[in-house]
Amino acid sequence: MRYSRQRELILEIVMGTDSHPTADWVFQQARKQMPEISLGTVYRNLKRLATNGNVRTINDGTVVRYDWDQEPHDHLKCKICGDLMDVHLLEEDIRKSVREKYNFEVDDVEMTIIGTCNKHNTIMEEK
Amino acid sequence: MRYSRQRELILEIVMGTDSHPTADWVFQQARKQMPEISLGTVYRNLKRLATNGNVRTINDGTVVRYDWDQEPHDHLKCKICGDLMDVHLLEEDIRKSVREKYNFEVDDVEMTIIGTCNKHNTIMEEK
DNA sequence: AATAATAATAGGAATCATTATTATTTATTG
DNA sequence: CAATAAATAATAATGATTCCTATTATTATT
CATH class of the missing domain: 1.10.10.10 (Winged helix-like DNA-binding domain superfamily/Winged helix DNA-binding domain)
Known part of the structure; x- marks a missing residue:
């Protein structure tokens, strides 16, 4: 190239x-x-x-x-503000478990966790 | 409706x-x-x-x-045949860990694990 | 430094998945 | 059964991405 x-x-x-x-x-x-x-x-x-x-x-x-982050990592996505945050989770456990239980050779884990980030936490929830 | x-x-x-x-x-x-x-x-x-x-x-x-599967579960995606398989992994661990470490309230975990499924495993790899 | 070979680009058209629009049909309810 | 409002069919519009082609830029060679 x-x-x-x-x-x-x-x-x-x-x-x-x-x-x-x-x-x-x-x-x-x-x-x-x-x-x-x-x-x-x-x-x-x-x-x-x-x-x-x-x-x-x-x-x-x-x-x-x-x-650009080369380390394996996952993302938290806030359903309110749409922000994506990097997090480092149980990557190795996941790979091991999948390899053993399903005879599946893992290249990459893509995980997005959807929820509400700490910017929107309130002490009193109002419905 | x-x-x-x-x-x-x-x-x-x-x-x-x-x-x-x-x-x-x-x-x-x-x-x-x-x-x-x-x-x-x-x-x-x-x-x-x-x-x-x-x-x-x-x-x-x-x-x-x-x-249609209502239980929380994740997907293995084979890069060769494109098949998507359902798997049940460490969902609870992930939720707990994210809640504690990042103060992030989890609604849903979307995990796709990319790799090679057992249909393509060979004993002798040929390059 | 000029030349030749060809990889990469700009600009725009094409494609693919999905959403919006609108006139018509259909389910619900008195 | 008639009124009404929700759902549909048909199709246009959109948004993200890819493709096409004539032109430009990089690299190797003189």
């Missing part, structure tokens, strides 16, 4: 945020520095960076988000 | 399979028995059945799949 300024910029943008960005968000950021960049280029390069192992993908509903 | 023959048929179809069908698959089955049914009706009713708790949704890449 040969070098391109576009791909370098795209990787830089993804690595520069903790916000689990979509392709479109990356595109909006990228065009600030490189106004002629096209959306197709962003999609193509994000996909390539993902197969290359430079970034990871997260399926958030019907949208794909990208994450 | 008032009765409709379409909704009854759609629920019957989803409950009659273990294949985690997409809206379009349900539509193809439904029109065999009710040729005039429309795709929009299938989407609308699947969505309603999901909010009603009659079926659950699974995000499989960019497609939504439906599952």
Whole structure:
């Protein structure tokens, strides 16, 4: 794969945020520095960076988000504010259990835990 | 919500399979028995059945799949044949751990484990 | 540094899954 | 049975993503 300024910029943008960005968000950021960049280029390069192992993908509903964190980890998704938070859970236990119980060789665990994050906790619940 | 023959048929179809069908698959089955049914009706009713708790949704890449199994469970997705299998894992441990460590109230855990299922296991690997 | 070979891009069209719109049909209720 | 309001069929619209093609940029070679 040969070098391109576009791909370098795209990787830089993804690595520069903790916000689990979509392709479109990356595109909006990228065009600030490189106004002629096209959306197709962003999609193509994000996909390539993902197969290359430079970034990871997260399926958030019907949208794909990208994450530079290489360690296996999972996501908490708040149903109120939509925020995605990284968490490190029982990854090893899951792999072991699945391998033993189902004879299934695990490549990757994609876990999204949906609920309410601590920003919305209240002492008195009102119905 | 008032009765409709379409909704009854759609629920019957989803409950009659273990294949985690997409809206379009349900539509193809439904029109065999009710040729005039429309795709929009299938989407609308699947969505309603999901909010009603009659079926659950699974995000499989960019497609939504439906599952009638009401027990909390997770999915093994084979990267070779694409099959989705149901598995029952450490759900309670996950909920407890997330609640305690992150002060996050869990509604639902969506876990997809990607790998290779036992149909593709070989004793001798050939590269 | 100029040239040739070809990989990558920009821009836009196409596709796929899903949602919205609207005129018509149908279930419910008095 | 007639009124009414919810559900449908048909189709247009949308949003995310992929595909296409002429042009541009990178890299290897002179």
